[in-house]
Amino acid sequence: MFEKKHEMIRKLAREFAENEIAPRAQEIDKTGEYPADLREKLIKSKFHCVTIPEEYGGCGGDYKSAAIVTEEIAAKCGSSVTQIMPNSLSGGPLIYFGNHEQKKKYLQGMAEGSLIGAFGITEPGAGSDASSIDTVAEKDGDDYILNGRKCFITNGPICDFITVFAKTDTKAKGVSGISAFIVEADWNGFSRGKNEDKLGIKGSKTSDIILENVRVPKENLLGREGQGFKICMGVLDSGRITVASQGLGLAQGALDEAVKFTKERIQFGKSIAKFQNTQFEIADMATKVQCGRHLVFNAAHMKDSGRSYTKEAAMAKYYCGELCNEISYRSLQLHGGYGFIKDYDIERIYRDSRIVSIYEGTSEIQKLVISGMVYAGK
Incomplete structure (x- = not known):
C-alpha cells in the first residue's frame, strides 16, 4: 500500500510538525491566532497543497500522502489542520469539478498561498439535511443573484472566496435543484458574522457568511446547474x-x-x-x-x-x-x-x-x- 515516497513524506511532515508546529501549539490555542510566519512556512513546505495538481502549483500527490501529512500535523496541533484545507474541502470542489480557468484563478492562488478558500453548505436551518438549504441563486441575465446565510464556516472570517451551495430551482424536490458557485469575498453584498469563540481548534477562524444580493457571474458556476449536491x-x-x-x-x-x-x-x-x-x-x-x-x-x-x-x-x-x-x-x-x-x-x-x-x-x-x-x- 505504501511506497518509499510515502515514508519520506511522513518523515518530512513529522519533522516539520515536531520542530515548527509543536513548540507553538499552546500559543496558538491561547491567542486564537495563527502565526503568519508559521503559515508561510507551511506554504513553503507545500504541505497545504499535496493534492493540487502540479499544473496549478501543487504537488500532484495522492490521497495517502495527504492523509499522512494531516495525521502528522494533527498529532501536534489540531488547529494547524485547517491551514491545509486546500487538500480537502476548500480545494476539492475545484480539483474535481472546476474548469481550467477556475482552477488557474482559484486553485493556483491557494497553492501559492495568496488565496484562502472556504466551503459553504451548512446553514442555521440545514446541517445534516443538505436538502433543506434556503440560500437561493436567481438567474439574472448572464449572472446569478445569491441570497442566504451559511454558518460554522471554517476560514469564514479570513477567506478570499467560498464555494457556496444554493438552490437554482426552488420548485425541484429534494436536492436536485442545488448548484455550486465560487463567490469572492470582496463582491458587493458579501459579509461575515463574528468570529466564533469555540471549545477547541481555537487557532482556526470560524464565522457565518451572509449573502445579500451578491451578483455572481455565470463563469463562477461550478460544474452545471443542478449538479451542486x-x-x-x-x-x-x-x-x-x-x-x-x-x-x-x-x-x-x-x-x-x-x-x-x-x-x-x-x-x-x-x-x-x-x-x-x-x-x-x-x-x-x-x-x-x-x-x-x-x-x-x-x-x-x-x-x-x-x-x-x-x-x-x-x-x-x-x-x-x-x-x-x-x-x-x-x-x-x-x-x-x-x-x-x-x-x-x-x-x-x-x-x-x-x-x-x-x-x-x-x-x-x-x-x-x-x-x-x-x-x-x-
Whole structure:
C-alpha cells in the first residue's frame, strides 16, 4: 500500500510538525491566532497543497500522502489542520469539478498561498439535511443573484472566496435543484458574522457568511446547474478521509502524551507505567489507534486506486471521530489532575478532539451512510 515516497513524506511532515508546529501549539490555542510566519512556512513546505495538481502549483500527490501529512500535523496541533484545507474541502470542489480557468484563478492562488478558500453548505436551518438549504441563486441575465446565510464556516472570517451551495430551482424536490458557485469575498453584498469563540481548534477562524444580493457571474458556476449536491457529496467523501486522518493524528498525539506522562509520573515509589492497569490501558489505546490507521489508509488507497470508497471513508471518519475523543479522554484520565491544567498538552488535545465527530458529517450521519451501503450490498 505504501511506497518509499510515502515514508519520506511522513518523515518530512513529522519533522516539520515536531520542530515548527509543536513548540507553538499552546500559543496558538491561547491567542486564537495563527502565526503568519508559521503559515508561510507551511506554504513553503507545500504541505497545504499535496493534492493540487502540479499544473496549478501543487504537488500532484495522492490521497495517502495527504492523509499522512494531516495525521502528522494533527498529532501536534489540531488547529494547524485547517491551514491545509486546500487538500480537502476548500480545494476539492475545484480539483474535481472546476474548469481550467477556475482552477488557474482559484486553485493556483491557494497553492501559492495568496488565496484562502472556504466551503459553504451548512446553514442555521440545514446541517445534516443538505436538502433543506434556503440560500437561493436567481438567474439574472448572464449572472446569478445569491441570497442566504451559511454558518460554522471554517476560514469564514479570513477567506478570499467560498464555494457556496444554493438552490437554482426552488420548485425541484429534494436536492436536485442545488448548484455550486465560487463567490469572492470582496463582491458587493458579501459579509461575515463574528468570529466564533469555540471549545477547541481555537487557532482556526470560524464565522457565518451572509449573502445579500451578491451578483455572481455565470463563469463562477461550478460544474452545471443542478449538479451542486453531487459536487458536495463527492467533496465530502474525500474530505472524510482527511478528517479521519485528523482524528487519527489527535488520537496518536493523546497516546503519545499518555506514554510520556506515565513514564515520568512517580506514585508509590515507582513510575505509574510499571502498574499493570496502566500497561493494559496503553495496550488497548495503542491497538485502537492502529485500527483507525488501517481504516484511514484503506479508504485512501481505495480512492487512489479509482475504486468506490464512500463506505470506507464513512467508516474511517466515524471510527476516528469517536477514537480521538476516547483516547484523549483516557489519556487525560491517566494524567489525573495534571490533565485538567492548560500547561499540559492533553488538555488542548481533549478539546480539539471534540469537533472531529461533528463536522463534515456527524458520527450519526456516517452510521446512516455505512448502514445504507451495507443493506444495499455494497
